[in-house]
Amino acid sequence: MNFLTPSEISRRAFLSRTAQGLGAAALGSLLNPQSLHAATSHGVLKNLPLPQKAKRVIWLSMAGGPSHLETFDPKPKLGEMNGKPMPESFTKGQQLAQLQGQPLMCFGPQHPFAKYGKNQTEICSLFPHIGSIMDDICLVRSMTTDAINHDPAHMFMNTGSQIAGRPSMGAWITYGLGSVAENLPGFVVLTSLGKGGQNQPIAARQWSSGFLPSKHQGVQLRAKGDPVLYLTNPPGISSAMQQGDIAAINAMNQQRDALVHDPEIATRIAQYELAFKMQTSVPDLMDLSKEGAKTFELYGCTPGDGSFASNCLLARRLAERGTRFIQLYHKDWDHHGGVKEGIAFKAQEVDRACMALITDLKQRGMLDDTLVVWAGEFGRTPMSQGGNGRDHHNKAMSIWLAGAGIKRGMVYGSTDDLGYAAVENVTTVHDLHATMLHQLGIQHEAFTFKFQGLDAKLTGVTGGKVIKDILA
Numbered sequence: 177m178n179f180l181t182p183s184e185i186s187r188r189a190f191l192s193r194t195a196q197g198l199g200a201a202a203l204g205s206l207l208n209p210q211s212l213h214a215a216t217s218h219g220v221l222k223n224l225p226l227p228q229k230a231k232r233v234i235w236l237s238m239a240g241g242p243s244h245l246e247t248f249d250p251k252p253k254l255g256e257m258n259g260k261p262m263p264e265s266f267t268k269g270q271q272l273a274q275l276q277g278q279p280l281m282c283f284g285p286q287h288p289f290a291k292y293g294k295n296q297t298e299i300c301s302l303f304p305h306i307g308s309i310m311d312d313i314c315l316v317r318s319m320t321t322d323a324i325n326h327d328p329a330h331m332f333m334n335t336g337s338q339i340a341g342r343p344s345m346g347a348w349i350t351y352g353l354g355s356v357a358e359n360l361p362g363f364v365v366l367t368s369l370g371k372g373g374q375n376q377p378i379a380a381r382q383w384s385s386g387f388l389p390s391k392h393q394g395v396q397l398r399a400k401g402d403p404v405l406y407l408t409n410p411p412g413i414s415s416a417m418q419q420g421d422i423a424a425i426n427a428m429n430q431q432r433d434a435l436v437h438d439p440e441i442a443t444r445i446a447q448y449e450l451a452f453k454m455q456t457s458v459p460d461l462m463d464l465s466k467e468g469a470k471t472f473e474l475y476g477c478t479p480g481d482g483s484f485a486s487n488c489l490l491a492r493r494l495a496e497r498g499t500r501f502i503q504l505y506h507k508d509w510d511h512h513g514g515v516k517e518g519i520a521f522k523a524q525e526v527d528r529a530c531m532a533l534i535t536d537l538k539q540r541g542m543l544d545d546t547l548v549v550w551a552g553e554f555g556r557t558p559m560s561q562g563g564n565g566r567d568h569h570n571k572a573m574s575i576w577l578a579g580a581g582i583k584r585g586m587v588y589g590s591t592d593d594l595g596y597a598a599v600e601n602v603t604t605v606h607d608l609h610a611t612m613l614h615q616l617g618i619q620h621e622a623f624t625f626k627f628q629g630l631d632a633k634l635t636g637v638t639g640g641k642v643i644k645d646i647l648a
Contacts, residue, residue, distance in 0.1 A: 219354035221618065228617030229581030230547040233349065234491050234502045236530065238522075239330070240376050240509030241573075243556035243566050245595050246519040248574035249317050250289040250298040253593040254558050258284030262559050266596045273324050273568035274512070275559060282594065283560035286516035295585055302523035305531035311585040312534055312543070313578040314646050318589025318598035321554050321570045321605050326376050326510070329553035329570070334382050336609055336636045343386035343625075345609060346501035348634045350392045351385075351625070352618055357498030359457035361395035361450065364499050366487040368399055370508035372521030378505050387627045391443040394503065399490070400482030403458050461493055475532040485529035492536050495546055509552055513565035534578055547580035547615055549608075558595045571597040575608070580615050583648050606640025614642045 245251055262280040289298045292307030297315065299307055306313075323329035328338040335342035343351070346363035355362025365383045369375065383394030397403040433441040464472075464479040467489070472478065477485035484506040491502045506526060511518040530550065537543040555573030556566035572591045578584070589601035610620040613634065621639060624631035633639070 219350065219352045221352045221623075224617035225619045225622070226614060226617045228615075229545065230579070230612075230615040230617075231545040232495050232500050232502070233346075233547045233549065233612065233616070234495060234533070235345075235504070236488075236526075236533075236548065236550045237330075237333075237503060237505045238509050238526070238550065238552040239378055239505045239507045240326070240374065240511075240552065241329070241554045241556060241568055242509045242522070242552040243511060243515055243519065244317070244572060244574040244591075245285050245556065245558060245566070246287055246300055246515060247303065248299050248315055248576070249572070249591060249595055251285055251558070251591075251593065251595040254282055254595055255284035257282040257594070262594070262596075266592070266594060267559075270571075271324060272557070275557065275561060275567045280559040282558060283566065287519065293585055295587070297585075297587055300519070300523070302520060303527045305527040309531050309534045309578075312538065313576045313584065314582045314586045314588060315574065315576045316588045316603055316643075316646070317574050317591060318601050319551070319555075319573045319575050319603050319605075319608070320598050321573065324554065324568050324570045326553060326568075327379065329568075330378070330382050333551065333553050333605055335386065336606060336634045340381055341384070341386055342632075343388045343392070343634070344383045344394065345612070345634055346383060346394050346503055347385040347388050347392040348623070349501050349613075349616060349618075351388045352623060353500060353616065355498060355500045357494075357500070359450075359453040360461065360494065360497055360499055361454075362500045363392065363394040363503075364494055364501075365394040365396045365503045365505070366399050366490060367396070367505040367507070368482060368484040368487050368525075370484070370506055370522060370525045372508060372511075372514070372518035374510040374512065375507050376510050378507065383503065387632070388625060389439055389443055394501075397458070397490075399487050400480060403462050404454060457497075461490070461497065464489065471536070474536065476528040483529075484525050485532070488529040488533040489536075492533060492540075492542075495537070495542060496540075511556065511565050512567065513562045515556070515565050537579065543579040545580055547582070547612060548578045549575065549612070550577075551575035551608075569596075577646070581648050582615070583646050586646060588643070588646050601645070603643060604640055606635045606638070607643050608640070610635050610640035611643045611646070615647075 245254065260282050262282050267280055288301050290301040290307065291298050293310030297310050321329060321332055323332045323338050331340060332338050334344045350362040367378060385393035429441050429444065475485045475489050477483050477489060487504045491504055494502050509522060534543065534548065537546050552573060555569045557569045561567045572595055589598060589603055591597060592599050613620040613623060620633065620635045624633045
């Protein structure tokens with residue numbers, strides 16, 4: 177006869193009971209209602225070395241690589257050279273994605289630019305709503321990245337490394353600071369689909385905890401339909417039955433933990449407790465009935481439509497409830513062809529919503545301690561691809577930031593006359609991460625985790641520098 181080890185009993189019990197719903201393995205929180213809060217509210221950084229300007233981050237990820245030349249970086253010289261050969265002095269010996277070895281022709285901006293704000297900052301006229309908040313944001317036109325293909329570029333932007341398996345920035349932040357959301361995850365991910373581009377997949381490893389304890393990984397909430405599968409209990413499963421199950425599971429896990437001292441066992445218990453509490457908190461989060469017509473008009477959405485605008489509204493609600501890091505992915509920015517029509521679609525989907533989020537946070541007094549970042553994974557080439565599209569490009573991209581001690585109404589950095597490369601105040605992804613941590617009260621050089629004998633950190637081996645010029 178083959179006998180099961182205690183670890184195998186625990187594993188089999190876990191697998192069989194989770195089929196009864198997320199709450200089945202979480203009722204233990206009823207026995208000790210403070211246990212979840214104790215497990216999730218405190219990070220490893222007890223005393224922050226820097227003033228904390230940001231209490232939370234909302235990261236708006238434009239997946240696919242937005243063209244800076246049709247959004248935030250006006251290049252009239254490129255327009256003058258439309259259809260002419262790209263000067264070899266710009267591209268000789270340079271890494272290109274799919275245009276390597278092909279004739280390189282200049283491709284002028286496909287939409288006009290207009291001036292907005294007190295400083296008359298020029299951005300694409302397709303984004304008048306973002307233009308209306310130019311005095312509240314800091315536009316960075318000199319961002320660069322190391323990666324030139326989608327998945328490694330997302331990895332680099334999210335984790336500071338192109339190597340899979342590293343912790344995402346949301347995991348790093350909840351590890352360091354914890355979360356004040358008792359009934360919701362500290363790190364939440366929402367995704368939305370657009371149209372007018374290629375729907376590049378977004379892998380769950382982009383919000384992984386990597387080598388950090390797994391309780392810090394991002395939790396994806398579905399923007400349409402049931403936000404979390406199996407959130408409700410199946411017919412025939414009572415609270416008493418759940419309590420018996422969880423008591424047995426907890427007892428085995430505690431015995432196992434006493435033997436092996438595995439932090440993942442405590443993580444497992446905490447996550448099931450969180451799952452139980454989410455049975456109440458998530459439906460309340462998704463219930464937008466009390467928001468009012470003016471709010472929906474501001475965001476330009478309808479409840480439950482799964483749009484980027486709805487996700488921006490949910491991001492504000494999550495921020496109000498204490499979630500530390502909220503990441504929104506909006507797909508279909510990959511315009512290898514049809515960039516003119518594609519950017520027009522994108523503008524319709526995100527322009528009003530971005531304005532609404534900043535406006536809403538500002539009206540509620542939350543923008544002062546909420547860091548909002550708008551960024552893709554790379555930019556696009558000033559040379560044409562297929563006659564009417566743009567290829568991936570890592571030497572120039574535009575992003576913007578708002579809130580939490582970031583200077584308002586500012587443009588930082590610039591690219592060359594054709595928008596090929598950043599030339600003034602060149603900024604890296606590691607610099608952006610260092611600045612983000614700085615505003616959260618964290619000194620990025622000292623924020624490390626021992627992994628494979630090295631002090632790993634979000635800002636990488638060589639590190640980044642805080643972009644002090646954009647700080648108020």
